[in-house]
Amino acid sequence: MEMGDVIIIGSGVAALQLATMLSHDKNVKILTKSHIKNANSYLAQGGIAAAIGDHDDTKKHLADTLQAGRFHNNEESVREILNEAPALISDFYEIFDKDQHGHLLLGQEGAHSVNRIVHSGGDATGKHIIEHLISKLTDNIEVEENMFAYELMIDHKQQRCVGVKAKDQRGITRYFYGDYVILATGGCGQLYPITSNAPTVTGDGIAMAYLAGAEIADMEFIQFHPTLLFKDGEAKGLISEAVRGEGAILVTGDGVPIMEGIHPLKDLAPRHVVSQTIYNYIENGHEVYLDIRSIKNFGKRFPSITANCEKNGIDLSEGKIPVVPGSHFLMGGIKTDLMGRTSIHGLFAIGEVACTGLHGANRLASNSLLEGLYQGKKLSQWINANFKKHSILDLPEPCPSISTKRGSLPDVRVLKEMMMKRVGIVRSKELLEEQKHWLDQFHLYDVTHLDAYSVQDITRIFMYITASLITEAALCRTESRGGHFRSDFPFEDDQNWYKKIIIQKRKGEVAIKYEQIEAALVN
Ligand SMILES: Cc1cc2nc3c(=O)[nH]c(=O)nc-3n(C[C@H](O)[C@H](O)[C@H](O)COP(=O)(O)OP(=O)(O)OC[C@H]3O[C@@H](n4cnc5c(N)ncnc54)[C@H](O)[C@@H]3O)c2cc1C
Numbered sequence: 001m002e003m004g005d006v007i008i009i010g011s012g013v014a015a016l017q018l019a020t021m022l023s024h025d026k027n028v029k030i031l032t033k034s035h036i037k038n039a040n041s042y043l044a045q046g047g048i049a050a051a052i053g054d055h056d057d058t059k060k061h062l063a064d065t066l067q068a069g070r071f072h073n074n075e076e077s078v079r080e081i082l083n084e085a086p087a088l089i090s091d092f093y094e095i096f097d098k099d100q101h102g103h104l105l106l107g108q109e110g111a112h113s114v115n116r117i118v119h120s121g122g123d124a125t126g127k128h129i130i131e132h133l134i135s136k137l138t139d140n141i142e143v144e145e146n147m148f149a150y151e152l153m154i155d156h157k158q159q160r161c162v163g164v165k166a167k168d169q170r171g172i173t174r175y176f177y178g179d180y181v182i183l184a185t186g187g188c189g190q191l192y193p194i195t196s197n198a199p200t201v202t203g204d205g206i207a208m209a210y211l212a213g214a215e216i217a218d219m220e221f222i223q224f225h226p227t228l229l230f231k232d233g234e235a236k237g238l239i240s241e242a243v244r245g246e247g248a249i250l251v252t253g254d255g256v257p258i259m260e261g262i263h264p265l266k267d268l269a270p271r272h273v274v275s276q277t278i279y280n281y282i283e284n285g286h287e288v289y290l291d292i293r294s295i296k297n298f299g300k301r302f303p304s305i306t307a308n309c310e311k312n313g314i315d316l317s318e319g320k321i322p323v324v325p326g327s328h329f330l331m332g333g334i335k336t337d338l339m340g341r342t343s344i345h346g347l348f349a350i351g352e353v354a355c356t357g358l359h360g361a362n363r364l365a366s367n368s369l370l371e372g373l374y375q376g377k378k379l380s381q382w383i384n385a386n387f388k389k390h391s392i393l394d395l396p397e398p399c400p401s402i403s404t405k406r407g408s409l410p411d412v413r414v415l416k417e418m419m420m421k422r423v424g425i426v427r428s429k430e431l432l433e434e435q436k437h438w439l440d441q442f443h444l445y446d447v448t449h450l451d452a453y454s455v456q457d458i459t460r461i462f463m464y465i466t467a468s469l470i471t472e473a474a475l476c477r478t479e480s481r482g483g484h485f486r487s488d489f490p491f492e493d494d495q496n497w498y499k500k501i502i503i504q505k506r507k508g509e510v511a512i513k514y515e516q517i518e519a520a521l522v523n
Contacts, residue, residue, distance in 0.1 A: 002175065002176050004028060005178060005179050005180070006029070006182065006383065007031065007176050007177075008184055009032075009149045009181075009182065009183050009185055010039070011037075011143065012130075012186055013039075013044075013129060013369055013376070014041075014184040014352075014373075014375055015032075017133060017372060017377060018182065018375075020137060021376060021377055022380045022384060023384045026383070026384075026387070027142075028142070030143045031147040031164070031176065032146075033146065033147065033200055035146075036134065036145055039130070039200060040186050040187070040189070040198050041129065042127055042130045043127075045123040045238060046241055046242045047107060047242070047366050048119075048370050049109075049365070052086050052106070052116065053115055056115075058083055060113055062082055064111060065359075065364045065367060067111065067270075068270050068362050068363065068364040068482075069331075069482060070482040070492065071494075071517070073357055074356065074360075075518060077338055077356045078357070080338055081338070081356075081371060085370055088373045089104075091377075092129065097118075097122065106118065107119055107242050109244075109268070110265070110270065110365050111364055112268075112364065119242070121304075122302055126369065129369065146168065146169040147167075148167045149185075150164075150165055150166065150208065150455075150458045154212055154344070155392050158345070158390075161212065162178070162181070162392050163175060163177035163181060167455050167458075173451055179389055181347050182340065182350060183205040183353050184351045184353065184376075185201075185204050185205030186205070187201055187203070189326075189327045189329070190416075190463070191203060191419050191463055191466060192424065193417055194420065195235060195327040195328070196327070202459055202466075203463060204462045205333075205349065206334060207463075208462070209353075212344060213343075213344060213505055214343050214347065215343040216332070216334055216504065217332055217334075217355045217500050217501065217515075218473070219469040219472070219503065220470060220483075220484040221330070221359075221361050221482055222470065223327075223328050223362055223483045224272070224325045224424070224425050224483065225271060225327075225328035226277075226278050227239040228323060229309065229314070229321060229323065236308065236312045237305075239290060239305055239323060240305065241271075241365050243290060243295070243302060244267045246295045248267070248294070248295060249291050250278065251289055252281060252287070253289065255291070258278070259277060271365070272482055274325075279425045288322070288323055288324070289323065290320070292321060298316065329359075329363050331359040331363055333354050338356055338374075338375070338378060339379050340375050340378075340379045343504070346390065356375070360482060361483060408441075410463075412463060418435055419435070423435055423471050426487050427485060428487045428488045429478075429486075429488050432471055433475065435471050436468075436472070439471060472503060472510065473503065478497075479496070479497040498516065498517050500514065502515055
């Protein structure tokens with residue numbers, strides 16, 4: 001049994017920002033299931049959005065965020081986070097790219113009305129932020145790598161989360177108790193066969209929180225990034241939106257531009273619009289490419305993308321990069337307030353695993369590192385100011401030897417294929433019901449004891465649970481909005497659907513409730 005003041009699960013931007021900003025008298029444990037850098041944060045290319053340019057202000061950033069989020073956002077959360085963005089950027093000022101006068105260079109990305117994306121190393125923003133945060137880790141912070149967290153421990157007398165069970169590399173269960181337990185486990189991109197996400201991002205935190213009884217919101221809203229590098233039938237990494245921001249356009253194999261006449265912003269239209277357009281072309285037998293011929297010094301502006309293309313045998317001198325859309329970002333997650341408080345005392349969620357309402361139905365590019373930095377900082381300030389030791393009244397019994405009746409587990413490869421086909425970029429009642437029916441055969445929605453399973457099998461169970469939550473929510477929402485597109489309900493329906501879908505496990509049953517949205521409906 002191990003005790004800490006603060007237990008943080010995950011090692012992305014949100015986790016490391018929190019850990020490094022907690023006061024040094026706190027005993028902090030970071031549990032991460034792989035290597036510390038194996039996270040989406042490390043892969044982030046484009047940068048961080050903040051209204052700091054001469055022709056920009058928070059109002060414009062707010063308008064762009066609400067527009068991309070299709071007004072499903074929590075306007076108060078958006079306002080608060082965007083107001084803080086310039087200060088958060090200045091905390092990391094030294095690592096961002098600047099011109100010869102020391103002014104931050106501001107890039108452009110889809111659905112931003114002005115240039116407002118700060119970046120580092122051209123297209124290596126995430127890597128530089130994470131390395132900077134790792135360099136700030138102090139002795140009071142212990143990082144446990146290859147530590148797979150799998151079950152939140154709840155003190156039933158106090159209805160409070162008091163810790164988490166985790167399996168080490170040998171598969172041995174370890175018990176970590178803490179006064180504050182924070183999930184920072186990222187989204188669930190790996191639920192789909194084509195994804196930009198790191199291999200570790202499999203929806204674990206959402207499934208753990210669901211099993212513990214937390215409220216889960218907005219799971220139908222998945223962002224599919226329009227441009228993943230496509231080679232030999234597989235996604236080979238992301239081609240940042242900043243490439244289109246610098247002038248690249250999407251074309252067919254014959255060079256026909258595909259975004260003409262689709263949206264006023266053409267190639268910089270919101271991601272769901274671009275993804276659906278590419279998807280339709282591919283479904284109709286076309287190949288789609290990014291034509292980068294108009295970008296001068298491509299290799300200098302995008303060194304990581306260039307290196308990745310070369311590694312995968314793409315000859316950039318031809319000016320064409322083959323692309324395909326793939327799962328990229330989860331707008332929904334564990335329902336929290338701005339600081340990360342969930343519906344369970346003592347349990348917090350920050351970063352992509354959380355649903356604060358910032359992103360609404362579709363994330364505005366480069367707003368998510370920002371959210372992780374914001375929540376990590378905000379929660380650290382709150383814990384520093386309000387820290388209290390909590391006694392454990394009803395210590396959950398260690399029960400590593402419980403043998404569980406094993407249900408059959410879905411094959412991960414098939415699960416991913418089915419999610420793409422039926423709960424992917426284009427959905428319908430028929431496809432979603434097929435998927436629900438397929439998922440129902442496994443009866444894993446209500447697993448309680450996971451100790452007897454291997455890490456690999458628990459991961460399958462977590463992916464199954466997260467896939468079920470997405471399917472359930474997508475079936476409920478009979479309209480199209482942001483990242484959720486239903487071919488049988490192709491339009492937004494503000495009259496009936498200006499609300500959130502919240503799913504919670506109550507008394508072993510799946511309970512669904514609806515909550516009115518509080519943002520201004522300015523269309
Ligand atoms: C290729 C790519 C490019 C991107 N570019 C940008 C960009 O330019 N700008 C932007 O704002 N956003 C970008 N994003 C999105 C952004 O990177 C993520 O939303 C953000 O980094 C998420 O940070 P996080 O701290 O919530 O989680 P992550 O960085 O995803 O980290 C999750 C952590 O949790 C750990 N973990 C998961 N499950 C467990 C478990 N069971 N036990 C223990 N540990 C666990 C993982 O190993 C990992 O360390 C990009 C994403 C990708 C994939």
